Amino acid sequence: xxxxxxxxxxxxxxxxxxxxxxxIPLHAPVFRGNEKEFVTETIESTFVSSVGSFVDxxxxxxxxxxGSPRAVAVVNGTAALHLAxxxxxxxxxxxxxxxxxxxxxxxxxxxxxGADPVFIDIDRHTLGLSPTAMExxxxxxxxxxxQGYCRHRDSNRIIRACVPMHTFGHPADLHGLIxxxxxxxxxxxxxxxxxxxxxxxxxxxxxxxxxxxxxFNGNKIITTGGGGMLLAGEEIGARxxxxxxxxxxxxxxEYEHDEVxxxxxxxxxxxxxxxxxxxxxxxxxxxxxxxxxxxxDFFHTTNYSFISEPEGCRSNYWLNAIICxxxxxxxxxxxxxxxxxxxxxPVWKLMHQLNIYxxxxxxxxxxxxxxxERLVNLPSSIKN
Numbered sequence: 001x002x003x004x005x006x007x008x009x010x011x012x013x014x015x016x017x018x019x020x021x022x023x024i025p026l027h028a029p030v031f032r033g034n035e036k037e038f039v040t041e042t043i044e045s046t047f048v049s050s051v052g053s054f055v056d057x058x059x060x061x062x063x064x065x066x067g068s069p070r071a072v073a074v075v076n077g078t079a080a081l082h083l084a085x086x087x088x089x090x091x092x093x094x095x096x097x098x099x100x101x102x103x104x105x106x107x108x109x110x111x112x113x114g115a116d117p118v119f120i121d122i123d124r125h126t127l128g129l130s131p132t133a134m135e136x137x138x139x140x141x142x143x144x145x146x147q148g149y150c151r152h153r154d155s156n157r158i159i160r161a162c163v164p165m166h167t168f169g170h171p172a173d174l175h176g177l178i179x180x181x182x183x184x185x186x187x188x189x190x191x192x193x194x195x196x197x198x199x200x201x202x203x204x205x206x207x208x209x210x211x212x213x214x215x216f217n218g219n220k221i222i223t224t225g226g227g228g229m230l231l232a233g234e235e236i237g238a239r240x241x242x243x244x245x246x247x248x249x250x251x252x253x254e255y256e257h258d259e260v261x262x263x264x265x266x267x268x269x270x271x272x273x274x275x276x277x278x279x280x281x282x283x284x285x286x287x288x289x290x291x292x293x294x295x296x297d298f299f300h301t302t303n304y305s306f307i308s309e310p311e312g313c314r315s316n317y318w319l320n321a322i323i324c325x326x327x328x329x330x331x332x333x334x335x336x337x338x339x340x341x342x343x344x345x346p347v348w349k350l351m352h353q354l355n356i357y358x359x360x361x362x363x364x365x366x367x368x369x370x371x372x373e374r375l376v377n378l379p380s381s382i383k384n
Contacts, residue, residue: 010337022341026380039273050267051268052272055266058274063231066206068206069232074265077105077228080213082262091158095160096160098129099119101351102191104354117351119368121365126310129164162186162189164190166198168321171309173310190205213228242261243259244261247261295378307375322375323371326374
């Protein structure tokens with residue numbers, strides 16, 4: 001089939017699934033559980049801001065769901081990652097390894113700490129940070145000093161941490177990344193904003209590193225409207241909670257703050273929505289995996305490659321993605337589908353191609369550039 005015929009078939013296939021001729025968004029939230037009941041309960045309690053029972057419940061339920069010793073709710077995923085990096089010890093003038101194929105918030109959080117990202121290539125089969133590419137770059141560009149710090153050879157700057165992202169819900173190669181981080185004395189901070197419910201060899205993403213972060217933006221698999229979460233051990237989790245609540249010491253009425261903290265608290269109103277959504281997460285994942293199987297079956301007979309979960313992993317398939325045969329086919333698909341009111345999107349512009357980060361250190365980024373020129377995200381909403 002010609003590209004034009006395939007694209008028309010894609011549009012029809014998507015419309016058949018959603019059973020509509022109206023506009024089809026890329027990813028819309030679904031509210032079919034206790035959302036109204038829980039939010040109404042919050043309003044009636046008058047505890048709609050940063051104190052309330054639903055905040056505690058959301059944290060406890062999320063810790064139980066992910067298997068993390070501690071979960072700390074914050075105002076959004078970017079705040080979660082900023083706080084996680086601070087707790088990982090990232091300081092002014094440090095370097096932090098991450099991938100160029102990510103949402104800009106990953107790099108912004110690094111920048112908030114006064115540090116700079118170092119861009120290392122991805123693996124094509126995971127779309128996540130490549131441990132092989134990371135090891136190659138470190139062997140060439142870094143050394144361990146007498147105090148045990150990993151430093152960049154030319155600038156002598158400390159390379160403090162590594163932030164892989166689990167792209168579109170597909171787990172990165174965590175086993176390989178952990179080994180490289182241990183060898184080079186780097187803190188592993190997982191950007192699991194997109195991978196709530198995804199498992200790496202049976203264990204939840206976001207629970208392998210020193211800290212992990214989640215996002216509950218309106219376009220995520222569950223939403224609190226805006227919101228995020230840190231996953232951590234008990235001790236560092238307690239410190240995260242303290243810093244995220246303006247570092248205020250407990251007291252019946254006095255205001256005492258023992259260090260510079262952050263007003264990153266998640267409002268109770270948002271947490272109520274999150275509690276209701278979390279109760280439905282397993283159903284959402286099952287339905288999203290069914291949609292992924294539907295797409296995979298369709299693209300099996302075309303020259304477009306569907307991005308499947310890595311071996312040994314369970315992906316939440318937050319956003320379904322295909323690799324087009326070439327950049328021209330990608331552009332044709334994007335233009336035609338959006339003109340026909342079927343929303344598709346390219347992957348984010350690579351971070352090293354943005355003016356704000358184009359002077360940052362980087363390795364060979366061939367895989368990232370290949371994917372960037374060919375990837376398209378397809379409608380991935382759960383049917384209401």
